[in-house]
Amino acid sequence: MQAFQLHQPNSVASATQQRAGKDDARFLAGGQSLLAAMRLGLNSASELIDLSKIPGLAGIKVDGNGIVIGAMTRHADVAASADVKRLIPALAALAGSIGDRQVRNMGTIGGSIANADPAADYPAAVLGLGATVQTNKRAIAADDFFKGFYETALAEDELITSVRFPVPTKGAYEKFKNPASRFALVGVFVAQTAGGVRVAVTGAAGSVFRVSAIEAALAGNWSAAAAKAVRVSADGLNSDLHASAEYRAHLITVLAARAVAAS
Amino acid sequence: MKADGIGARVTRKEDQRFLTGNGQYTDDITLSHQTYAAFVRSPHAHATINDIDTRAAAAMPGVVAIFTGKDIAATGIGGLPCGWLINNKDGTPMKEPPHHILAVDKARYVGDQVAVVIAETIEQARAAAEAVEVDYGVLPAVADTATASKAKASVHDAAADNVCYVWGHGDAAAVDRAIASAHKVSTLDIVNNRLIPNAIEPRAANAAYDKSSDSYTLYVSNQNPHVERLLMCAFVLGIPEHKVRVVAPDVGGGFGSKIFLYAEETVLVWASKRVGRPIKWTADRMESFLSDAHGRDHVTRVQMAMDGNGKFTGMKVTTTANVGAYLSTFASCVPTILYATLLAGQYATPAIYCEVTAVFTNTSPVDAYRGAGRPEATYVVERIVETAARDMGLDPAEIRRRNFITTFPYATPVGLTYDIGDYHACLEKAVKLADYAGFPARQAEAKARGKLRGIGFSSYIEACGLAPSNVAGALGARAGLFEAGEVRVHPTGKVTVFTGSHSHGQGHETTFAQVVADRLGIPIDDVDIQHGDTGKVLFGMGTYGSRSLAVGGTAIVKAVDKVIAKGKKIAAHLLEAADTDIEFKDGVFRVAGTDKNVPFASVALTAYVPHNYPLDKLEPGLNENAFYDPTNFTYPAGTHICEVEIDPDTGKTEIVKFTAVDDFGNIINPMIVEGQVHGGLAQGIGQALLEGCVYDKESGQLLTATYMDYAMPRADDLPNFTVGTHVTPCTHNPLGVKGCGEAGAIGSPPALINAITHAIGVRDIAMPATPERVWRAIQSRA
Structure with missing residues (x-):
């Protein structure tokens, strides 16, 4: 791992200031993706801006018909939160299924969604529940946040401060793990929300995405059978060492049906 | 059954140090004036090496030396040997193309080492290795087992069809007759998938040259240090065997992949004399994936x-x-x-x-x-x-x-x-x-x-x-396959056992101690097992093929039996009886049929303090070794x-x-x-x-x-x-x-x-x- 300069700002404003205009600087949240990439030589950031010293970025609070989770909240804290377990148990279960114990104790929700790893779990919850991503500049609807392969709507000096999840009527997440990495080979989040049925898929393509055909089927008939009857196209899905696009497409319906049954 | 003897579920003696983080692995050993090596590895599966420009790398901070395959070949160093000759069906020998310790003209797989950079720190070595500029001429690769013999490209000029050998075994005509006259013939086409060993401890080595004695010490994560030394000295570097000590300290798993003599440690030993300082290398995980010998396929x-x-x-x-x-x-x-x-x-x-x-x-x-x-x-x-x-x-x-x-x-x-x-x-x-x-x-x-x-x-x-060495030899083995053991009884009756087997997860320090304690009738805590050091152990062929207890254990048993036989003579003298009347059981020498006896520890003390001792017919001391070649x-x-x-x-x-x-x-x-x-x-x-x-x-x-x-x-x-x-x-x-x-x-x-x-x-x-x-x-x- 190459040497780098570490900044530890104590406010969002100074953090974004330190980031502005520097190509080689990166925000450091939980470090569970960035530091591993740097160790492998896949990322050569020369400056890291550690967000862990900024007060107020971590924490979970109930806000009307929603839960607001601070960007620096660790996965383990979301998984263990009584409020999250009571109001959106699928979200707590999802957080508790990320990586391993060490990752869950370090990794953060803000870091995960800002990184937008195509196989990460949180993006499925953000998109599946129709969450709102709050940054230092604006509120971004989930549907507008994920833009592609490791790509989000965030500007370079824009920092996620929290994510607001509306409480759904029903919701569940089912993940089929890659046997090697244990990331989602395919993960499907289904939810009945105030805005309608939402089905979000992670792991299967370059970025998390919604499956309108299954959403339509479930809108009329919230049942496993309805989800399973939908044939999802393999077009545009990942095909790699671990799974073909066709198999991933098949898993989407299987997992959507299981999620509905579990919801 | 003794509570700690043969057949008992004795907890492992070695686990105390492993579970408390006190194991001593090769990478834990840092010598004074230590330097660190990083290998430049080919990113191509098959490529000519047209030129290696080390000038920029050599100018980087902390760089001590850089060597290429040509530098090594120029000193007359050949390649790594293969330990077993297989003949073709027609009796001609297999193809054995040279295996340079740093590739000379061509790189032949992704990860093939083409140069080594030695620097003051591991970070400096790695940074400089990245700065070594290699001009590769990429060639078509042969990477599929089933079709390799029909591929257009050749991995080695000496084997244009990529065939190392075609070997036959058994009675082909009899089998053909059986198939022709069978009631039914079942057929399967199957693949045994290729595996990467993945020992928890990656391969590692630390080589040091001592100018005062003109000798080398190599610490290496290895399953058979004597074989490593023999192959390296006799077949590659031409260093006198008695001038090299190979130590395989705690080793975190091998599964076969650490039997072999690899290029990396050989380069380190060669370079340690030129640099005049110890050189350490520990594979990172991706190097392990790329360069450890794989299995099956x-x-x-x-x-x-x-x-x-x-x-x-x-x-x-x-x-x-x-x-x-x-x-x-x-x-x-x-x-x-x-x-x-x-x-x-x-x-x-x-x-x-x-x-x-x-x-x-x-x-x-x-x-x-x-x-x-x-x-x-x-x-x-x-x-x-x-x-x-x-x-x-x-x-x-x-x-x-x-x-x-x-x-x-x-x-x-x-x-x-x-x-x-x-x-x-x-x-x-x-x-x-x-x-x-x-x-x-x-x-x-x-x-x-x-x-x-x-x-x-x-x-x-x-x-x-x-x-059996003679059987293996007749089948092409270029080494013996016996094992050696030594049982050193100290004056107080405590015992140190030296074995040519090597433990890297198997628990020899416990199992072998149980065998010795059981046979000598002494507590297991009175027995220590030493292994993995050519400076301590007289010889050894190492651990592989589930051989340690059957072969290495038997060598130890033979040495223990020699100790007992000598002990009987000492006891006979002390008890004023004939050698043949002495029996040994439960740690006590006894005149058969009497209550006259002397315990093992007293016999041991007498062997080293031979005041009342048959010095005219028996040497003092109680230290025996044995070689065992299985039948x-x-x-x-x-x-x-x-x-x-x-x-x-x-x-x-x-x-x-x-x-x-x-x-x-x-x-x-x-x-x-x-x-x-x-x-x-x-x-x-x-x-x-x-x-x-x-x-x-x-x-x-x-x-x-x-x-x-x-x-x-x-x-x-x-x-x-x-x-x-x-x-x-x-x-x-x-x-x-x-x-x-x-x-x-x-x-x-x-x-x-x-x-x-x-x-x-x-x-x-x-x-x-x-x-x-x-x-x-x-x-x-x-």
Whole structure:
């Protein structure tokens, strides 16, 4: 791992200031993706801006018909939160299924969604529940946040401060793990929300995405059978060492049906 | 039975230091004036090395020296040797192209080392290695086992068709007659998937040259330090053997991959004199994936001929084995001598013929990996036996019963003589432990839940206790295969044992101490086992092939018996009796039939304080050594039964029960044996279900070079194992032991694949049987 300069700002404003205009600087949240990439030589950031010293970025609070989770909240804290377990148990279960114990104790929700790893779990919850991503500049609807392969709507000096999840009527997440990495080979989040049925898929393509055909089927008939009857196209899905696009497409319906049954 | 003697579940003496972080591994050893090496490795599978420009790298901070293949070749250093000569069917020798310790004109696999950078710190060495500019001329790569001999490109000019050898074993004509006259012939085309060993501790070395004595010390993560020294001194560097000390300290797993003499440590020893400072290198994980010798990688067609009763009448096996880019130390014997000789399995098949084509490819060298040839043989035999049962409409247990060897000694048609075994006993015990009779009910219950349940057998055999040196020599071995041991009794009766075996997870420090404590009648805490240092241990061939106890343990027993024999003479003097009247039992020398006795510790003290001692006819001291060369292989065998449940929606396989009944001969420490079985099963299940090394067939790039892509078995992939033993003591070593280290990895893959193919009703499924492969197989059947 190459040497780098570490900044530890104590406010969002100074953090974004330190980031502005520097190509080689990166925000450091939980470090569970960035530091591993740097160790492998896949990322050569020369400056890291550690967000862990900024007060107020971590924490979970109930806000009307929603839960607001601070960007620096660790996965383990979301998984263990009584409020999250009571109001959106699928979200707590999802957080508790990320990586391993060490990752869950370090990794953060803000870091995960800002990184937008195509196989990460949180993006499925953000998109599946129709969450709102709050940054230092604006509120971004989930549907507008994920833009592609490791790509989000965030500007370079824009920092996620929290994510607001509306409480759904029903919701569940089912993940089929890659046997090697244990990331989602395919993960499907289904939810009945105030805005309608939402089905979000992670792991299967370059970025998390919604499956309108299954959403339509479930809108009329919230049942496993309805989800399973939908044939999802393999077009545009990942095909790699671990799974073909066709198999991933098949898993989407299987997992959507299981999620509905579990919801 | 003594509480800490033979047969006791003694907790491992070595675990105190391992579990408290006090193990001393090669990377833990830092010498004064230490420097660090980083290797420049080829990013291409096959490329000419047109030029290496080291100027920019040499100018970087902390760089001490940079050497290329040309620098080394200029000093007259040849390449790494292959330890086993295999001849072609026509009697001509195999192709042995040079294996330079740094590539000279060409790089032949991704990861092939082309230069070494030595610097003050590891970071500086790595940074400078990245700055070495190599002008490569990329060539087409050969990366597919099955088609390598027909590829347009040649890995070596000396083997234009990429064939290292075509070797035959057995009676081809008799097998052809059996096939022609068979009631039925079952045929399978199967692949034994390539594996990457993945020891927890990566390979590491630290080489130091001492100018005052003109000698070298090499610390290296290795399974057989004396062999490492012998090969390096005599065949590569030409350094006098007595001027090199090789220490293999605590080693965090080997599985075969640390048997071999590798280029990296050889370069370090060579460079340590030139640099005049110690040089350390520890592989990072990706280097391990790229450059450790891999395992398996066979493509095979097998045919089994049967009569109307399902009795085997002949078996024909045709295999293409990938040896990688260069011949690693034992690469040539693994797919031949350690493979074809095991093809009889537990069965009285009268005629067997095997032909093996070994091919060079632009991939990492392939060599012994836990089981080494025997898992490949067992996979062939146990898959075709199960398939034959299905083809004949016979129960898989029944076809085995009909064909088991039952009289011993039994000479197989492939060159081995099994001394003893009871294959029916293992099978019947496994059938009972697995509740085979209850399987149909469990299958029906699973079906009601929408799951596919299957059960598969594997009745494996292995040849361990490598090996009678004269037999191995006649088969092409370029080394002896005995073992050495030394028992040093101290004046107080405490004992230090030196063994040429090496422990890197096996628990020798406990098992061997149990043997010695039991035989000498002293507490186990009075015995220490020393291994892994050519400066301490007189000689050794090391640990592989489940040989340590059967061969190394026997050498120790022989030395202990010499100690007892000498002790009897000393006791006879002290007790004023004839030597022949002294008996030794429970740590006490006694005049037979009397209560006159002297304890072991008193005899030891007398040996070193010889005031009242027969100095006229006996030397003082109590220190004995012994060499033991086995008279035969040992033949552990057993039956594994695997039961799986498959989710047809996803193709995911769950192992619901795994039963292993093994005959390892006598057992010294059942806890350690069970641990070895569990670990072996995990590796075998890993091969069958999860692990697959994949090279891109076009580019020769290793696609599974991290744990993100290479699936290792984890605890939650595995069931609780049901293990049992049946004992037929080995007839030709004093402990009656056979070896247990590899059995789990040998027996389990076919049991698991037989279970999966049974569950979904297909003839074959490729390993690893990933969920998608299983799902597709289910789709193809539907």
